[in-house]
Amino acid sequence: MGELLYSTIGAAWDLLQKKELSATELTSQCLKRIEATEPKLGALLAIDSEGALAQAKALDDKGPNPSQPLWGVPVTVKDVILTRGLTTTAGSRMLETFVPPYDAFVVERLRQAGAVILGKANMDEFAMGSTTENSAYHAAHNPWDIQRVPGGSSGGSAVSVASGQCFASLGTDTGGSIRQPAALCGCVGMKPTYGRVSRYGVIAYGSSLDQVGPLARSVSDCARVLSVIAGHDQRDATSSPNEVPDYLESLSSVSLKGVRFGLPKEFYGEGLAGDVSEVCAGTIQKLVEAGAERVDVSLPHTHAAIATYYIIAMAEASSNLARYDGVRYGYRSSQITDLESLYVRSRTEGFGQEVRRRIMLGAFVLSSGYYDAYYKKAAQVRRIIRDEYVAALDQCDVLLCPVSPVTAWPLGQHANDPLKMYLMDAYTLSLNLAGLPGLSLPVGKASGLPVGMQIIGKAFAETQLLRIGKAIESVLPNIGCPQL
Amino acid sequence: MGEETKIGFKDVRHMAQLSRLDVSPEEESVFAGQFADILGYMDILQEVDVHEVEPLYSPVNHEFRAREDQTRAVRSHEEILANAPEADEHYFIVPKIV
Numbered sequence: 293m294g295e296l297l298y299s300t301i302g303a304a305w306d307l308l309q310k311k312e313l314s315a316t317e318l319t320s321q322c323l324k325r326i327e328a329t330e331p332k333l334g335a336l337l338a339i340d341s342e343g344a345l346a347q348a349k350a351l352d353d354k355g356p357n358p359s360q361p362l363w364g365v366p367v368t369v370k371d372v373i374l375t376r377g378l379t380t381t382a383g384s385r386m387l388e389t390f391v392p393p394y395d396a397f398v399v400e401r402l403r404q405a406g407a408v409i410l411g412k413a414n415m416d417e418f419a420m421g422s423t424t425e426n427s428a429y430h431a432a433h434n435p436w437d438i439q440r441v442p443g444g445s446s447g448g449s450a451v452s453v454a455s456g457q458c459f460a461s462l463g464t465d466t467g468g469s470i471r472q473p474a475a476l477c478g479c480v481g482m483k484p485t486y487g488r489v490s491r492y493g494v495i496a497y498g499s500s501l502d503q504v505g506p507l508a509r510s511v512s513d514c515a516r517v518l519s520v521i522a523g524h525d526q527r528d529a530t531s532s533p534n535e536v537p538d539y540l541e542s543l544s545s546v547s548l549k550g551v552r553f554g555l556p557k558e559f560y561g562e563g564l565a566g567d568v569s570e571v572c573a574g575t576i577q578k579l580v581e582a583g584a585e586r587v588d589v590s591l592p593h594t595h596a597a598i599a600t601y602y603i604i605a606m607a608e609a610s611s612n613l614a615r616y617d618g619v620r621y622g623y624r625s626s627q628i629t630d631l632e633s634l635y636v637r638s639r640t641e642g643f644g645q646e647v648r649r650r651i652m653l654g655a656f657v658l659s660s661g662y663y664d665a666y667y668k669k670a671a672q673v674r675r676i677i678r679d680e681y682v683a684a685l686d687q688c689d690v691l692l693c694p695v696s697p698v699t700a701w702p703l704g705q706h707a708n709d710p711l712k713m714y715l716m717d718a719y720t721l722s723l724n725l726a727g728l729p730g731l732s733l734p735v736g737k738a739s740g741l742p743v744g745m746q747i748i749g750k751a752f753a754e755t756q757l758l759r760i761g762k763a764i765e766s767v768l769p770n771i772g773c774p775q776l
Numbered sequence: 777m778g779e780e781t782k783i784g785f786k787d788v789r790h791m792a793q794l795s796r797l798d799v800s801p802e803e804e805s806v807f808a809g810q811f812a813d814i815l816g817y818m819d820i821l822q823e824v825d826v827h828e829v830e831p832l833y834s835p836v837n838h839e840f841r842a843r844e845d846q847t848r849a850v851r852s853h854e855e856i857l858a859n860a861p862e863a864d865e866h867y868f869i870v871p872k873i874v
Contacts, residue, residue: 393855486835500834526843530836599818610795617796619868624861630871632796640798648797649807653814655794669821671831676824678832711813727835751837 396493468720475744610654
């Protein structure tokens with residue numbers, strides 16, 4: 293059964309369709325795996341055994357349906373995405389008892405496609421963090437070395453996929469939160485173009501940056517899940533009316549011959565650890581041997597991206613998180629004397645330190661006297677950064693670069709230095725500023741820990757990214773599975 | 777904020793007040809140091825020439841179209857009140873305001 297739990301959705305789906313495996317059997321196996329591994333990993337905040345088995349039984353009763361691309365496939369969902377009737381905390385004490393009255397658009401789509409939802413994945417509180425250590429409940433651990441972080445903020449999603457607890461997970465990516473944990477845990481993660489996937493029912497952090505996307509064990513599996521969750525939704529005005537191609541279908545024949553990979557020089561310089569740099573160089577060499585071309589490109593304002601990103605993300609966070617007032621839902625303090633103290637005490641006790649830090653800085657950069665110097669300026673630099681991406685992508689097919697400057701680091705390493713932690717996001721966050729799609733995939737290991745690289749394309753170039761991603765996957769050796 | 781970004785306890789208290797948050801005396805000093813570091817780092821933007829650059833607030837490039845304005849039952853009264861810390865059958869309950 294171990295092998296089955298590390299197989300792809302495609303392989304499991306074939307067995308399910310042929311009735312060689314029932315949805316109930318597969319769900320039970322995943323639940324057993326969860327029970328065995330959770331004490332070490334902490335990937336999940338809620339395990340819905342009863343609900344998952346009921347969903348699986350309902351599917352088995354009706355029988356396999358080839359028009360449901362996730363029929364009987366067990367998945368997890370990041371706890372920032374609303375699931376009707378199943379507690380959704382966003383990793384925060386603020387929402388410890390919040391039971392959503394509706395499903396997010398992407399969860400509706402998962403259910404329609406026949407997926408079985410096993411539980412909710414651990415995350416940094418309100419998606420603010422790069423290690424999952426900011427979860428108000430417990431840290432998640434990297435399955436390749438449980439003394440190390442899995443990345444974040446969708447760390448629980450990456451861990452649950454990489455450890456064989458489930459076949460895919462939905463995460464969210466505001467500044468790298470899908471791609472970076474995918475890279476540190478050795479799985480495939482995709483951040484779609486801003487607007488490709490509806491954000492309806494996704495607890496907001498940075499609304500002009502947030503996007504839902506899949507984490508899975510292969511590029512084809514990512515394509516399959518993306519086909520399910522992509523599409524226009526009237527309830528999210530920023531979701532795109534562009535038609536959704538069949539991403540899985542588009543992967544039937546792929547090649548690296550003549551593919552022009554743009555290598556932004558700013559992503560390969562100072563700050564990139566030697567062992568990661570070596571794996572990246574080896575990968576580029578293999579792609580060239582397989583017929584690809586390398587093109588040197590430049591993104592000159594990369595050095596300003598971290599500051600730009602954090603100003604915008606914090607400003608949007610301070611505005612979005614104003615809704616937690618202790619009145620309509622969420623935590624309410626018992627130490628209250630009047631309405632003002634209800635707001636202040638509930639928010640102070642309900643939010644963790646990183647969330648309060650970002651709200652305060654966000655309120656500051658939006659405040660009178662500082663708005664132009666910080667927020668407006670950042671929005672102007674954002675346009676420069678976006679235009680540079682577009683210009684670089686005019687010189688090549690896709691950009692290719694590292695995801696994280698280092699491999700997974702020890703738990704607690706940067707816990708008291710928020711600025712140092714922000715600097716770790718250098719290679720991922722400019723993509724969100726530009727609203728472009730990115731696909732992170734494992735390319736090798738350094739000292740036993742996975743190394744990921746990402747390919748970046750023009751807006752709505754998901755098909756191209758997945759095709760090239762699949763071609764890369766086919767020329768690189770598989771990194772294997774973590775031993776737990 | 778210039779080369780030497782200084783954030784005093786008073787600034788931290790002002791930021792907390794804007795955010796409807798309380799900061800304990802111990803946290804005041806931790807936050808003051810961290811905010812000075814973070815805002816100091818952000819001064820990097822001062823070197824960027826943004827003359828005549830339009831701000832980009834959203835990457836969306838499709839035209840927003842409003843949906844038909846039709847009345848629909850979305851969620852019931854009970855569902856909406858179910859997550860309230862304090863409510864009766866009809867209303868959210870808060871401390872006395874007037």
